[in-house]
Amino acid sequence: MAGLNKVVxxxxxxxxxxxxxxxxxxxxxxxxxxxxxxxxQMVKSGVTGLTAIxxxxxxxxxxxxxxxxxxxxxxxxxxxxxxxxxxxQQMLSGQLKVILTPQGTLAEKIRAGGAGIPAFFTATGYGxxxxxxxxxxEIDGRHYVLEPxxxxxxxxxxxxxxxxxxxxxxxxTAANFNPMMATAGKITVVEAEHIVEPGELDPDHIHxxxxxxxxxxxxKFEKRIEQRTVKAAPVIL
Amino acid sequence: MAxxxxxxxxxxxxxxxxxxxxxLGIGIPTLVANYIPQDIEVMLQSENGLLGMGEFPTEETxxxxxxxxxxxxxxxxxxxxxxxxxxxxxxxxxxxxxxxVLGAFEVDEQGSIASWMIPGKLIKGMGGAMDLVAxxxxxxxxxxxxxxxxxxxxxxxxxxxxxxxxxxxxxxTDLAFMAIKDGAxxxxxxxxxxxxxxxxxxxxxxxxxxxxxxxxxx
Numbered sequence: 079m080a081g082l083n084k085v086v087x088x089x090x091x092x093x094x095x096x097x098x099x100x101x102x103x104x105x106x107x108x109x110x111x112x113x114x115x116x117x118x119q120m121v122k123s124g125v126t127g128l129t130a131i132x133x134x135x136x137x138x139x140x141x142x143x144x145x146x147x148x149x150x151x152x153x154x155x156x157x158x159x160x161x162x163x164x165x166x167q168q169m170l171s172g173q174l175k176v177i178l179t180p181q182g183t184l185a186e187k188i189r190a191g192g193a194g195i196p197a198f199f200t201a202t203g204y205g206x207x208x209x210x211x212x213x214x215x216e217i218d219g220r221h222y223v224l225e226p227x228x229x230x231x232x233x234x235x236x237x238x239x240x241x242x243x244x245x246x247x248x249x250x251t252a253a254n255f256n257p258m259m260a261t262a263g264k265i266t267v268v269e270a271e272h273i274v275e276p277g278e279l280d281p282d283h284i285h286x287x288x289x290x291x292x293x294x295x296x297x298k299f300e301k302r303i304e305q306r307t308v309k310a311a312p313v314i315l
Numbered sequence: 316m317a318x319x320x321x322x323x324x325x326x327x328x329x330x331x332x333x334x335x336x337x338x339l340g341i342g343i344p345t346l347v348a349n350y351i352p353q354d355i356e357v358m359l360q361s362e363n364g365l366l367g368m369g370e371f372p373t374e375e376t377x378x379x380x381x382x383x384x385x386x387x388x389x390x391x392x393x394x395x396x397x398x399x400x401x402x403x404x405x406x407x408x409x410x411x412x413x414x415x416v417l418g419a420f421e422v423d424e425q426g427s428i429a430s431w432m433i434p435g436k437l438i439k440g441m442g443g444a445m446d447l448v449a450x451x452x453x454x455x456x457x458x459x460x461x462x463x464x465x466x467x468x469x470x471x472x473x474x475x476x477x478x479x480x481x482x483x484x485x486x487x488t489d490l491a492f493m494a495i496k497d498g499a500x501x502x503x504x505x506x507x508x509x510x511x512x513x514x515x516x517x518x519x520x521x522x523x524x525x526x527x528x529x530x531x532x533x
Contacts (some may be wrong), residue, residue, distance in 0.1 A: 107363040108386040133360040160439030182404025182446030201449040205480025247491040250397050251364045253382040301379035307387040309371040
């Protein structure tokens, strides 16, 4: 009996069932808070035709950029893709279908998807190209756009701490899209920096309850920094 | 003289009020953080999930898990909080941020803004800009008044794809500080040494000029 123990022993097992043409959500903002090992496993698995939902597209040689390079992604739903030259080139040449989505709308689409809400009205994007073809409505004198929610076959999430039951704690700005994505995957896989026993996480401090999580794997992270900025060291005389 | 990047940031900083929660966009708006008056307390919001952004870290305190919306490593001040992207945009969309400062390619006399896309040239995505302009009531756009050839970026109608429709009420350029209302730019202040004639010549949209146009003070 595995009971509620969701820990798996290998990355193969973590992504078991992932196949061609699936939709995959991948947590992270830039390279911060991305499930590095699960992305590497997607590359290794060779699945193609993926629709990837992630705020960014990584950089050329890290993060989701790795899956773009191998042309495993067909469609990308993201808010900002400026850091990736491969991405820009595949988008401009039409090899990659891109659905640019405002960041807050993207976050809310995922939150709503996980919460069973099929669509919502937002003022974001009204009167801009992203509202084209979408239903709009005037409510109390303001104009809103109807945005459908998002779910995925797999949600790949990075957490700081997970207990074996899949209760999660995120760390600093590595949380970003991870908490919502954890709720919106048919199969949610968590790559954790630390796995602890049930009871070790204070229930008051859990960000994502384990009910949303299907699999947990112990990760190893490079934690690459995209823009390493430090303040000038004080001059000691 | 047209304002420098630093002067633009300094002028925006004069609009900060004690107790404000403020979101600063990438570029010139980020520099505003360097000019927050000593005698007031403000909290900087970074839309990737941080309220209470501090200065850059040292080599010793650098943390890959702590970045700002420009993906730069930062620190968190005492009293800061971390949260998800959904929570972050609930703050923004829900109108809880007191002041938003962001850049633009074009702004028009209706208060519409274009800042995210130049068809055929630049497609990087809108990031959080569309949510920020739709959610905030108090927005200052910082931008250049005209391009290098002297073509105005303050237009009767934006030519580039919009970021937001009819949502901008104040614009600070390297030449002038203006309000937008009733379908026109209203000149409030001019950069030191810049003539009203130059501002008129470089403003394509409808411009209302009061009898007195004071110079900005620093």
